[in-house]
Amino acid sequence: MADDEDFIDLCRESLVHELEEILKIEHLGTLKKRIRTIKGCVEDPGNDTNGFVANGSDEETIPMRSDILLEELDQILDTQTLERARYYVERLKKGAEETKTSRINDINLKRWKEYDDILTDSLWVEPRRDTTGAHLGWYWGNFIPQIPRQMMLRYTKEGDVVLDPFLGSGTTLIECRRLGRNGIGVELSPDVADRARDFMDMVSPSSN
Numbered sequence: 001m002a003d004d005e006d007f008i009d010l011c012r013e014s015l016v017h018e019l020e021e022i023l024k025i026e027h028l029g030t031l032k033k034r035i036r037t038i039k040g041c042v043e044d045p046g047n048d049t050n051g052f053v054a055n056g057s058d059e060e061t062i063p064m065r066s067d068i069l070l071e072e073l074d075q076i077l078d079t080q081t082l083e084r085a086r087y088y089v090e091r092l093k094k095g096a097e098e099t100k101t102s103r104i105n106d107i108n109l110k111r112w113k114e115y116d117d118i119l120t121d122s123l124w125v126e127p128r129r130d131t132t133g134a135h136l137g138w139y140w141g142n143f144i145p146q147i148p149r150q151m152m153l154r155y156t157k158e159g160d161v162v163l164d165p166f167l168g169s170g171t172t173l174i175e176c177r178r179l180g181r182n183g184i185g186v187e188l189s190p191d192v193a194d195r196a197r198d199f200m201d202m203v204s205p206s207s208n
Helices: 012-022 028-043 066-077 082-097 109-114 146-155 171-179 190-200
Strands: 007-011 061-065 161-164 182-185
Touching: 007 012, 007 066, 012 028, 012 061, 012 082, 028 066, 028 082, 061 066, 061 082, 061 109, 066 082, 066 109, 082 109, 146 171, 161 171, 171 182, 171 190
Parallel strands: 161 182
Antiparallel strands: 007 061
16 A cells, blocks of 8 residues: 555544445435535544544544545545435445455455555556665566566465565565565575575565
């Protein structure tokens, strides 16, 4: 999930309860009025008088990306029918009250919009090579770090073991360390393996 975006801590119980009440409304205009109230609290948490924004007490909180949440609220406000508005409200409610992950990764499918760092297009159209995290192009057969990174984000969970049978410069293992995966690499050339190990030592665990 993107680290440089603004998140807002919401009170899960208050938000879910409000969305449940909104789903009972029979008039589109009234429904949108209640949604505007939520939007106002997200835009200006200091003026929240409805208890949607967490206040540091013992209530269960849910961090949500402000820009994505506002986008979903605007989507409700832009609807032309009560049925479609309720559909979006129900989707927002499920995203607030449920966490749905698969057996193969840590992605919350109920809030997939928040994952800017996971690409949905081809990995072969990356405009440039990632040169951060000890990644250098000294080994002739290596591929761009974005490829193993995306594969691990999509198909592994934090703490899983990833095997690279063709270690080379250690691209995959460097990304394993950055993402909190346990990497095992196999390399036939002792010199290449030693150099890859030296670069691995430069990487801090889970330093995304």
